[in-house]
Amino acid sequence: MNDAEPIRLQKHLADSGVCSRRAAEALIAQGEVWVNSTRATLGQKITPGVDKVTVSGKSVRPAAQPRITLAMHKPRGLICSNDDPHHTETIFTVLPREFAKLRFFCAGRLDKDSEGLVILTTDGDLAHRLMHPSNVVVKRYYVELKQPFPFARVPLLLKGIVFDGERLKVEHAAVVNPGPTRASTQLDVHMHHGKKREIRQLFMALGYDVKRLRRYQIGAFPLRGIPLRAMKQLSTKEIELLFRVPRPQGKEASPPAFIDHDEN
Secondary structure: OOOOOOEEHHHHHHHOOOOOHHHHHHHHHOOOEEEOOEEOOOOOEEOOOOOOEEEOOEEOOOOOOOOOEEEEEEOOOOEOOOOOOOOOOEOOOOOOHHHOOOOOEEOOOOOOOOEEEEEEEOOHHHHHHHHOOOOOOOEEEEEEEEEEEEHHHHHHHHHOEEEOOEEEOOOEEEEEOOOOOOEEEEEEEEEOOOOOOHHHHHHHHOOOOEEEEEEEEEOOEEOOOOOOOOEEEOOHHHHHHOOOOOOOOOOEEOOOOOOOOOOO
């Protein structure tokens, strides 16, 4: 007798370590997921251990993983992907040996040229909460430009612009250590949505080249204290900090205390 309760298919795939819920929904929509030899549908429920689930022709077996969440200090040059034929080293290839056999989800990616705080977790539900737009998870970034950015243009970053048919904007922006003209090559930027390379594209569209981009905080959890390429396993209280809304700041700011311009 099986006492398992029916659950949504995308949750089952996430719990089994196949992929995140969002990726599972995409696979279902693409027709890559089958249940009992029938093509799966979005929103479908299955009973683990009873229904036969396959993804791209491969059977999915429930795999109970320990719930582990890591905060990583990602360096430039690594990509946030489980598998990429064009890059032999990813954030997952530098996992500590004791975690190498577990399936981690990257809850909020950084592009190859960016650095800073990345959250990796085996908990599909947590990854879903961190990435779902209905949850306001504030991410803070230190941005260094090649050209000074005027204080007077900060409101434009908040209002946003339309670029390639999409509106690009941030929720907060402040110039860091402005000079006599109130311009600076350094900015503190906060976002809680975030499209791929959105910050870089926003500044590029305004005529500014990003020299360096580092995510230094998620919610109220800071990168400070985690060495480059290192990882820290988070406690329950530290995970809760990821969802805490940080205090607002003014339009001029000091640089984050940990920023070292000689690093990397």
